[in-house]
Amino acid sequence: MSVLPLWLIPALPLAGFLACGLFGTRLGKRFVSVVGVGSVGLATVAAFSRLVPYLGGDHAPVVERVSSWITAGDFRAEIAFRLDPLSALMLSFVTFVGFLIHVYSTGYMHHDETDAGYARFFSYLNLFMFSMLTLVLAQNFLLMFVGWEGVGLCSYLLIGYYYEQPFAPAAGKKAFVVNRIGDWGFLLGMFGLATQFGTLDYDGVFQAAAKDPARFAPALTLIALCLFLGAVGKSAQVPLYVWLPDAMAGPTPVSALIHAATMVTAGVYMVARCNVLFRLSPDAMLVVAIIGTITAVLAALIALAQNDIKKVLAYSTVSQLGYMFLACGVGAFVAGMFHVMTHAFFKACLFLGAGSVMHAMSGELDMRRMGGLKGKLPTTYRTFLVAALAICGIPPLAGFFSKDAILAGAFEAGQPVLWAVGLFTAGLTAFYMFRMVARVFAGSFRGTPEQEHHVHESPPSMTVPLVVLAALSAVGGFVGLPAVVGEHGNRIEAFLSPIFLPLAAHEPAGHALPHATEWLLLAASVAVAAGGIGLAWKWYAKEDGRVPDRIAAAFPALYALVADKFRVDELYGALVVKPFAWIARICWKVIDVLVIDGVLNAGAFLVELAGDLLRFLQTGNVRNYALTFLLGVVALMLIVMGGF
Amino acid sequence: MIGKIPLADVLVVSAALFAIGLAGALLRRTAIVIFLSIELMMNAANLALLGYGAALGTVDGQIAVFFVIAIAAAEASVGLAIFVALFRHTETIDVNKINLLKW
Secondary structure, three states: OOOOOOOHHHHHHHHHHHHHHHHHHHHHHHHHHHHHHHHHHHHHHHHHHHHHHHHHOOOOOEEEEEEEEEEEOOEEEEEEEEEOHHHHHHHHHHHHHHHHHHHHHHHHOOOOOOHHHHHHHHHHHHHHHHHHHHHHHEOEHHHHHHHHHHHHHHHHHHHOOOOOOOHHHHHHHHHHHHHHHHHHHHHHHHHHHHHHHOOOEHHHHHHHHHHOHHHHHHHHHHHHHHHHHHHHHHOOOOOOOOHHHHHHHOOHHHHHHHHHHOHHHHHHHHHHHOHHHHHOOHHHHHHHHHHHHHHHHHHHHHHHOOOEHHHHHHHHHHHHHHHHHHHHHOOOHHHHHHHHHHHHHHHHHHHHHHHHHHHHOOOOOEHHHOOOOOOOOHHHHHHHHHHHHHHHOOOOOHHHHHHHHHHHHHHHOOOHHHHHHHHHHHHHHHHHHHHHHHHHHOOOOOOOHHHHHHOOOOOHHHHHHHHHHHHHHHHHHHHEOOOOOOOOOEHHHHHHHHHHOOOOOOOOOOOOOOHHHHHHHHHHHHHHHHHHHHHHHHHHHHOOOHHHHHHHHHOHHHHHHHHOHHHHHHHHHHHHHHHHHHHHHHHHHHHHHHHHHHHHHHHHHHHHHHHHHHHHHOOOOHHHHHHHHHHHHHHHHHHHOOOO | OEOOEOHHHHHHHHHHHHHHHHHHHHHOOEHHHHHHHHHHHHHHHHHHHHHHHHHHOOOHHHHHHHHHHHHHHHHHHHHHHHHHHHHHHHOOOEOOOOOOOOO
């Protein structure tokens, strides 16, 4: 049986990008909708035509070479694509969620955009899909880096999509610059790999590292940390998380697709992909776990005090990404990837739900001016509620299983502190999510009368993706049931385990927790989540925020600090941006204007001066010229004859 | 030597002709006369070529002279055409007055 080649999956969105980008403006919105959504739809079909037989097979990695790419001495890099359990997992939800968000975008972007803007949006979105699929399917680090940079570029372009507003391009620039720091780490990591292993091919690197850990051990910690720096940038971890909340300046489908479901999880994917390198370096693992935990709790704290609906979701995303790194750092890579998948479902659903609310509210973002939308946006409300319950970790929704797997992994790895912080963060998550649900959907309407008059449920192109994503948020967790529920319930663990095979002699086989402990952990996380939800509901839905207002009034400085996002942006501004701008000013005013321009201008002045003086030799009188000839000839003859 | 005339004499005549031509080209103001002087210098050179050719017993000098004559004819036609065009424009062929192309 012939199968579709793997390269076709990224190539289809690339074709869509070219078609929409080159001809979209002229051919109109209908063409762009058909091509932009159709190309991703076809890519999804192509992906699942490969995934379905693959899931039924023996899960052996499939590598398909397209062509050689770089050959320099002994170093070779190929354009080759790889299908193994890890990339299969990513491929499935990237294509599917991506397709749903493309469909949603046709409804979301239809009203207020010109033909050119619409074509631009969909061409960028298709380019993003191409880059993301390249990243996921790449067979070596270099090709992954191509996708890695490609998604960064598309992120930049789409954050700055509303370029008429000043903050959108600024946010895009910030995302790009901050990501550059991470990409620098990724590059250094790749250089390290290339010098240590002589190849950037996954198989070559990981097999060599696993076979002879002692030989590479000294360099591996550094390499792993460099690669992790890349992941920190891309996946918005402390200290490079500041770009993601600002990235909400982009259109909401972009926030859902790039800044929640797919691109920001690329860092987790990369760490999971390099799990061999990380596991060989306990120090690097500890750094990953600690950074992840700090990010999780810090972002959750900031989310408590935000009033912008997308900002809450953005900090929530940062916090959940922290969870994923916590999982990777304690060695629970399967749990991390499981959370990547479930998070893609519920966070995309939440963002699209927020987009639907904004759509209904004429672009309003401030939760203080919403309220009582439960009855007016029934589909949005129900799907949003399901996704919110899922992220809080209420059984049996998807987030419960993945989050519990992470917390259990932390506990199992003997990190009770990280576990406790993770549990605390789960409570915060439940609280701020239901603060948002209560603020937006419960109570009475607090917006303007015009907004109230205008409120309407979104078109089917927007609600259908919401329903599908909510359904996935509800049932997506059943692929990873914890061991206490059923011996063979954890299918995702079984599926992904070939990627995370124990390294010989380095790690003992995982010792499972006793069932009683595991039940206890489950009960603790459910109790914390329920507590957070209950408190938020009591304070915000029932009492309309009087208690939190009193708390805020009692500790004004503390509240302002949290509401201002711990002033990290200001800190970076003072420590990095200002000095840098100052250095740039010196470079500009002194080095460029004074020195470089000065040297050039002085040279030009000399030439001009010489020309000004010498031009008087040009008398226009032919006889003068003839005399000059004569003198020249006489001089030449004297020289030739050796007189001088 | 040409016939019975020694080479030195030929070269003296040639040099004299050249000097006359040079003086004319530098000192006269009428374009036509300058032109004639240039022709004179060219023919001085021709004479020298002939003298050397005869002295060395080869025909190379004569061949060169033929080329010079042919080219001088072409040059004369171009030069005269330029003077005609100049005269139409400026109503003069005094080279001191034709000095528009300066600084």
